[in-house]
Amino acid sequence: MKIPDIFYVEDDVDYAFFMQSAIQEVRETLNLTIVEDGSEALTRLQSFADSKVKPKLILLDLNLPGLSGLDLLKFIRDIPYLKSIPVILFSTSDNPEDVKASIEFGANAYLTKPDGYDNLVKCVHSLHDFWFNQHLRLN
DSSP states (O other): OOOOSEEEEOSOHHHHHHHHHHHHHHOTTOOEEEEOOHHHHHHHHHHHHHHTOOOSEEEEOSSOSSSOHHHHHHHHHHSTTTTTSOEEEEESOOOHHHHHHHHHTTOSEEEEOOSSHHHHHHHHHHHHIIIIIIIHHHO
């Protein structure tokens, strides 16, 4: 099993494609795994825990088929092996209640998906700089 640097749960295949392109533009060597369904993501996350491997960062869409991003976040935070992985909710919603719930359930951050590809690339640059260059260097 190849360990992803970023495990991304996103049901919009077009947005997932743009994210894949943006990540490759920011850093070609980053390994991105995309899962389209909350239930499938749960299975993959459990297999990471069972295999004692983990991604460096998890991005979760809020509204997913199967299980929601919040449900997945609860699962991640309840599994000792996975709970230290930074999790970012990455959604089109900018509803303050969604942001509040995400933080209360243990998200490290909540980002509203940017409009346009150039803004997505800038967002991925910022994510990469903080979570891979700054944050992980401290651990």
